[in-house]
Amino acid sequence: MSTVIPYTSEIRPDTGVTNVKLGIWLFLASEVMLFGSLFAGYILLRTGNPEFGAGSEALSVPMATLNTVVLITSSVTMVLAWAAAMERNFAKFKLFMGCTVLAGAVFCVVKAFEYSAKFEHHLYPSHSTFMAIYFTFTGLHALHVVAGMLYNAYLWLPGSKMYHTNPQQFANRVEASGLFWHFVDLVWIFLFPVLYLL
Amino acid sequence: MGESHAHHQEPGFWGRYWFSVDHKVIGIQYSVTALLFLFFGFSLMMLMRWQLAFPGEALPLIGSLMGDSRMPGGIMLPEFYNQLGAMHGTIMVFLGVVPLAVGGFGNFVVPLQIGAPDMAFPRLNMMSYHLYFWGGVVMLASFFVPGGAAQSGWTSYPPLSNIAGSGQTWWVVGMLFLIMSSLLGAINFIVTIVQLRAPGLDFWKLPFFVWAQFVTSFLLLLAFPALQAAGLMQLMDRLAGTSFFMPEGLVVAGEVLANTGGGSPILWQHLFWFLAHPEVYVLILPALGIVGEVVANNTRKPLWGYKLLVYSVLFVGFMSFIVWAHHMFITGMGTMMSAFFQTTTMIISIPSVVILTCLLLSLWGGSIRFNTPMLFALAFLPMFGIGGLTGLPLGLASTDIHLHDTYYVIGHFHYVVAPGTIFALFAGVYYWYPKATGRYLSERLGRLHFWPSFIFMNGIFFPMLIQGMHGVQRRLFDGGEIYAHAQEVLHLNKVMSMSAWGLAIAQIPFIINFFLSLKRGASAPDNAWQATTLEWLAPSPPPHGNFAEVPTVYHAPYEYSVPGRADDFLPQFVPGETPSEA
Numbered sequence: 001m002s003t004v005i006p007y008t009s010e011i012r013p014d015t016g017v018t019n020v021k022l023g024i025w026l027f028l029a030s031e032v033m034l035f036g037s038l039f040a041g042y043i044l045l046r047t048g049n050p051e052f053g054a055g056s057e058a059l060s061v062p063m064a065t066l067n068t069v070v071l072i073t074s075s076v077t078m079v080l081a082w083a084a085a086m087e088r089n090f091a092k093f094k095l096f097m098g099c100t101v102l103a104g105a106v107f108c109v110v111k112a113f114e115y116s117a118k119f120e121h122h123l124y125p126s127h128s129t130f131m132a133i134y135f136t137f138t139g140l141h142a143l144h145v146v147a148g149m150l151y152n153a154y155l156w157l158p159g160s161k162m163y164h165t166n167p168q169q170f171a172n173r174v175e176a177s178g179l180f181w182h183f184v185d186l187v188w189i190f191l192f193p194v195l196y197l198l
Numbered sequence: 199m200g201e202s203h204a205h206h207q208e209p210g211f212w213g214r215y216w217f218s219v220d221h222k223v224i225g226i227q228y229s230v231t232a233l234l235f236l237f238f239g240f241s242l243m244m245l246m247r248w249q250l251a252f253p254g255e256a257l258p259l260i261g262s263l264m265g266d267s268r269m270p271g272g273i274m275l276p277e278f279y280n281q282l283g284a285m286h287g288t289i290m291v292f293l294g295v296v297p298l299a300v301g302g303f304g305n306f307v308v309p310l311q312i313g314a315p316d317m318a319f320p321r322l323n324m325m326s327y328h329l330y331f332w333g334g335v336v337m338l339a340s341f342f343v344p345g346g347a348a349q350s351g352w353t354s355y356p357p358l359s360n361i362a363g364s365g366q367t368w369w370v371v372g373m374l375f376l377i378m379s380s381l382l383g384a385i386n387f388i389v390t391i392v393q394l395r396a397p398g399l400d401f402w403k404l405p406f407f408v409w410a411q412f413v414t415s416f417l418l419l420l421a422f423p424a425l426q427a428a429g430l431m432q433l434m435d436r437l438a439g440t441s442f443f444m445p446e447g448l449v450v451a452g453e454v455l456a457n458t459g460g461g462s463p464i465l466w467q468h469l470f471w472f473l474a475h476p477e478v479y480v481l482i483l484p485a486l487g488i489v490g491e492v493v494a495n496n497t498r499k500p501l502w503g504y505k506l507l508v509y510s511v512l513f514v515g516f517m518s519f520i521v522w523a524h525h526m527f528i529t530g531m532g533t534m535m536s537a538f539f540q541t542t543t544m545i546i547s548i549p550s551v552v553i554l555t556c557l558l559l560s561l562w563g564g565s566i567r568f569n570t571p572m573l574f575a576l577a578f579l580p581m582f583g584i585g586g587l588t589g590l591p592l593g594l595a596s597t598d599i600h601l602h603d604t605y606y607v608i609g610h611f612h613y614v615v616a617p618g619t620i621f622a623l624f625a626g627v628y629y630w631y632p633k634a635t636g637r638y639l640s641e642r643l644g645r646l647h648f649w650p651s652f653i654f655m656n657g658i659f660f661p662m663l664i665q666g667m668h669g670v671q672r673r674l675f676d677g678g679e680i681y682a683h684a685q686e687v688l689h690l691n692k693v694m695s696m697s698a699w700g701l702a703i704a705q706i707p708f709i710i711n712f713f714l715s716l717k718r719g720a721s722a723p724d725n726a727w728q729a730t731t732l733e734w735l736a737p738s739p740p741p742h743g744n745f746a747e748v749p750t751v752y753h754a755p756y757e758y759s760v761p762g763r764a765d766d767f768l769p770q771f772v773p774g775e776t777p778s779e780a
Contacts, residue, residue, distance in 0.1 A: 045461065
């Protein structure tokens, strides 16, 4: 019952992209607007409240630094996984994709420790507007990490069957997932200084 | 992946009509659902109009069925009036007009007009519809939660919306569904238009409707996330006790609220209008696209200034992102901000006027066919004109102070959306119905639909402009009865209410026509209107996959009345030279 849609795995010559690649970039554009709106909220709340800046003292910079290192490392392994898929080296792909998924899990575990440390000190989102934006921002970001991790895990395990039937389309999928993963990483690189250091 | 293999698996009922991945089925799903929501939203307003025309009087028959929490003894409670108002706006915009214009017409027509077999991501397309549907279900269900549906207006301004009953939480959750649906749809449309154009169909040969959908999709893609963020924040405020939108020391019913405060109600307004102003253009651009198609087809000549129209639409799309705060002149955001936003607002009116002028000039010298789609398209032009021009005093800060939040505003935007966009959507229904079903809608019933609708629409909305200029505020439960300054114009409430109910009666011929013509309508050939664009090459109704073979495009979209040809139209898919190409 499926109709054959052109340019799902081959590049359209006059636009230079596949459907998936254009689609994921457009999706990222809307994500920029989503996180951008939260940043706009951050700026407005910060400028309107002199005590806002002091809120970051309660956050743990070492944990966030650890998470920054973990995420950046995972971006590197993500690129290597994609390169391996392009080179048609399946074993290498499996290795690096596994590392990427693992790094995502480590990030989430560290985040969970961070959250529970806040809750132990009775720091909930309702504590202050700083805590409100901290939890909303990092919570939304963590949701993105989980989503990216789940899709990467799919490509790593059951989805990798496609490698054997249509390796190019599989590599395209890895690329799209990688673009999303790098975006999630990039958001964190903004969040880290804005929430923890400023 | 053999095509022959595909034909053997006939999908069952659910696969064919509910979980379909065919853009035409999804387009029809969207259209039918959206038409039902339009009717439902209209019904909410008809109830409100009873209260406005006869404040405090019991509504006969229906009133007592509404229950004691809404209309005890048939008399409407103010809380219920507020629910009706908030949900009328929400349903009409987010569940009615946009899903019909973009989800319905966009889905059905765009792939056909660009010669594509389907949308670029068919399963994503199905998911968009299902998210929309369940978002609608959540919105409808909110009427039955304790305290009833959202009642803080369709704009949901905090702090009021933050302290409102649980219906508001349902509203936010429903909106998040609708936003995700729109985002996925927008990505799908842009990729489809960029990637799946048939050979020979470069961007300057795209029908105007496709251009309109293209720009609309960018607006949805980039503006909706702002409301997504704002919705998340409101959800946090309501459920986690945060104070994103809550000022310090807010007193409700004589008691200071417990939350920490330090938030900003204005933040919501900025984020909301950052979506909702581009949303206005999401409402109007597809309508302009439809009118462009119908006008070119029925004047039998090319659209006047096709390139100018396209550039104007692109410019409108861009500008619509930097005019939002003209909704906020009286928030005290400062003269500097007001000056900026009133300047951009005046600038955006220029391409809007250019578009309207191009469409008007397209009529000049045409041998016009006055069929039903054309009647609706022609009525659109002055109605949208009134809607646009009445917006100018609202776009200037000084005149807006007087008119802000009055019925003038209601009259203004309803002229744009109701006799404007909705008339264009009706034009679209009458124009593409033969493509979807293989049969024409009845012209006689069409006229019976058009003329009363045209009269009643003006009967509803023109008096609003008059009342507004007298200073009658919107969202008044009694229609202004207790105000001295409203007394002179109070009688207009009855005129408007009678017109609203008349408008409902005027839709009966349409409903009859819609269903009767499925079986009894005059059968239509593939090219039902002797038109030039690609959708008319496909069979009516088009099969799965649309075209027997990939079409090739040779011409600009509206080569009507080409000199030296026997017939008065040269379709895009027919080879042959036009004077400009020779």
